[in-house]
Amino acid sequence: xxxxxxxxxxxxxxxxxxxxxxxxxxxxxxxxxxxxxxxxxxxxxxxxxxxxxxxxxxxxxxxxxxxxxxxxxxxxxxxxxxxxxxxxxxxxxxxxxxxxxxxxxxxxxxxxxxxxxxxxxxxxxxxxxxxxxxxxxxxxxxxxxxxxxxxxxxxxxxxxxxxxxxxxxxxxxxxxxxxxxxxxxxxxxxxxxxxxxxxxxxxxxxxxxxxxxxxxxxxxxxxxxxxxxxxxxxxxxxxxxxxxxxxxxxxxxxxxxxxxxxxxxxxxxxxxxxxxxxxxxxxxxxxxxxxxxxxxxxxxxxxxxxxxxxxxxxxxxxxxxxxxxxxxxxxxxxxxxxxxxxxxxxxxxxxxxxxxxxxxxxxxxxxxxxxxxxxxxxxxxxxxxxxxx
Numbered sequence: 476x477x478x479x480x481x482x483x484x485x486x487x488x489x490x491x492x493x494x495x496x497x498x499x500x501x502x503x504x505x506x507x508x509x510x511x512x513x514x515x516x517x518x519x520x521x522x523x524x525x526x527x528x529x530x531x532x533x534x535x536x537x538x539x540x541x542x543x544x545x546x547x548x549x550x551x552x553x554x555x556x557x558x559x560x561x562x563x564x565x566x567x568x569x570x571x572x573x574x575x576x577x578x579x580x581x582x583x584x585x586x587x588x589x590x591x592x593x594x595x596x597x598x599x600x601x602x603x604x605x606x607x608x609x610x611x612x613x614x615x616x617x618x619x620x621x622x623x624x625x626x627x628x629x630x631x632x633x634x635x636x637x638x639x640x641x642x643x644x645x646x647x648x649x650x651x652x653x654x655x656x657x658x659x660x661x662x663x664x665x666x667x668x669x670x671x672x673x674x675x676x677x678x679x680x681x682x683x684x685x686x687x688x689x690x691x692x693x694x695x696x697x698x699x700x701x702x703x704x705x706x707x708x709x710x711x712x713x714x715x716x717x718x719x720x721x722x723x724x725x726x727x728x729x730x731x732x733x734x735x736x737x738x739x740x741x742x743x744x745x746x747x748x749x750x751x752x753x754x755x756x757x758x759x760x761x762x763x764x765x766x767x768x769x770x771x772x773x774x775x776x777x778x779x780x781x782x783x784x785x786x787x788x789x790x791x792x793x794x795x796x797x798x799x800x801x802x803x804x805x806x807x808x809x810x811x812x813x814x815x816x817x818x819x820x821x822x823x824x825x826x827x828x829x830x831x832x833x834x835x836x837x838x839x840x841x842x843x844x845x846x847x848x849x850x851x852x853x854x855x856x857x858x859x860x861x862x863x864x
Contacts, residue, residue, distance in 0.1 A: 476709035476860065477569045480579075480700050481511030481693035482819035486655045487686040487807030489589040496531050496585045497543055499689035503812075504544055504583060511579075511693035512701040515544065518693070519577035521551040524564035524584035525811035529600055530591050540583060550577070557604050557848020558760060559715070560584065561690070561814025562855035565844075566713045568694045578699035584815035585689035588808075597685055605849055606720045618682060618763070622674035623722060624850050625765035627729035629676065634768060634781050636676045640667035641784070642764035643680050646798050649791055650805030652832035657686045657807030681764040686807035690816035705862075708825040708842075710818075712747070712858035714740030720852050731773035731851035738774045738845075738856045745858040747841065750775045754858075755795060755839020756824050758817035760846045761802040770845055771797065774856070791833065799824070799833045817844035818857055825861040 483506035485499045508515055521544075523537040533539060537551040550571075554564040561584040568580040588597065602611035605620060628634060641664055650656035662680065670679040700707065718733035719725050725732065738750070747753050754776060761767035772780045776795060783789065789797035800806045800820045803813060821842035823829040840861050847854040 476697065476711050477572050478695050478697055478700050478704065478707045478709045479692055479818065479822040479859065480513070480695045480704040480707050481507040481509070482691065482822055483507040483510065484655060484690035484812065484816045484819055485688045487657045487688040487809055490687040491590065496587045496689065497540070499687065500540055500583055500585050501543065503689040503691035504581065507691040507693050511695065512703045513579060513693065515546060518546055518549055518579050518581050520568070520571050520580045521546055521549050522564045522567045522580060522582045523551065523553045524555070524560040524582070524815060525553065525586055526555060526557060526560050527600065530587045556853045556855065558762065558810055559814065559846045559848040559853045559855040560811045562817065562844060562846040562857055563715065563814070565692065565710070565814060565818050565857055566715060566855060568692070569710050569713055572694060572696050578696050580694045582692040582694060582815055583689065584812035586809035586811040587687050588810055589685045589687045609721065616674070618674040618677055620722060620850055621763045621766060622677050624728050624769070625676055625763065628765060628769055631729050632781050634765070636668060637664050638768065638781060638784060639676060639681055639764035640664040642761065642767050643667045643804060645790055646761060646802040646805040649799050649833060650801030653801050653806060653830055656801045656805055657684055658805050659801070660805070676765070677763055683762050683803035683808045686809045688807065688809040688812050690812040690819055692815055692819055708822040708859050708862050710857055711860045712741035712743070712745030713856070714738060714744070715855045716740065717854070718852050720849060722850060731769050731847070731854070734770060734773035734845065734847060734851050734854040734856070735775065737854040741856040741858045745841070745860065747858065751777060754841050754843050756821060756835065756842035757795060757797045758800060758820050758844045759797055759802065761798055761804050762808070764804065767798065767802065769851070773851070774843065774845060796835060814844065814846040814855065817846065818859065821859045825859060
């Protein structure tokens with residue numbers, strides 16, 4: 476098991492203070508190293524996650540960050556997979572340790588996606604993260620593509636726009652207790668539905684924001700962790716998979732098939748045979764409200780996702796809390812930092828040290844962190860387990 480010996484994140488928000496991603500990376504890295512109870516010179520490798528050079532205006536950010544953080548001689552690499560970038564970076568760090576190529580790996584995700592470019596430019600660029608020829612350059616937006624998948628999901632499952640709006644209410648509400656969150660809001664279903672329509676069935680408050688920020692993890696082999704962190708939570712399973720880029724090429728555009736495959740691979744490594752009963756915490760990629768419910772279904776966390784959603788099973792006090800941090804919708808979504816932050820949040824909850832009001836009183840043994848790029852085109856899933864007592 477690869478231990479999550481240290482973790483930290485900056486607040487996720489829109490920065491207006493003149494700071495940049497190199498400042499945010501340091502702000503996340505230093506407390507993560509302090510939690511891990513190691514010296515930065517003990518780090519063997521650095522894995523950096525960011526989605527786009529257009530946001531940071533920095534090619535080859537891994538070497539620049541290694542230099543900024545005083546990590547001479549470390550191996551360094553940058554990982555990119557759209558929205559899955561952060562989780563794929565976690566996987567790369569785990570792989571380095573499993574392969575015996577490193578003992579202590581710093582995984583750092585960042586994005587300057589809120590303060591660098593204007594909204595129309597960001598919308599255009601995000602369209603290029605799908606098929607740039609057939610979608611991005613024709614003006615098709617990411618929201619429109621997610622909306623098409625969501626409409627088919629509604630037809631298949633009986634989900635309603637009110638079900639989607641309740642996800643927004645819950646996630647923004649959880650963000651009220653998260654001091655690092657971008658959009659803490661007290662909402663009602665009616666308020667969500669009254670916000671401007673972006674692409675039917677999605678209104679503005681069904682969508683995650685663009686955010687700035689960074690998150691960091693210190694991953695260690697057990698024999699490389701200091702005695703103070705020997706009981707830290709660990710990563711026991713990782714899985715990734717891809718799907719057809721274009722929705723029309725898929726057997727069922729409403730179902731996140733690649734996410735199901737990625738989860739099955741992660742569960743197999745972790746020894747999980749019944750995820751619906753064994754997983755007790757989940758941070759799911761809720762780029763849109765419907766995507767959260769589609770993700771729960773694909774991850775095998777519920778056989779009757781809409782009924783369980785309406786019964787409150789995924790609420791903060793439910794049997795399986797989902798996105799207690801606020802998720803992308805409430806916590807915010809600096810793309811490269813998202814998957815790293817999800818893993819950090821799961822580790823914090825398993826260890827019993829998350830924010831008051833969001834920390835389950837009896838943390839489950841297993842938690843799952845889930846991200847994807849495109850419309851669940853590139854999927855990455857990580858299973859964490861509580862540390863041994």
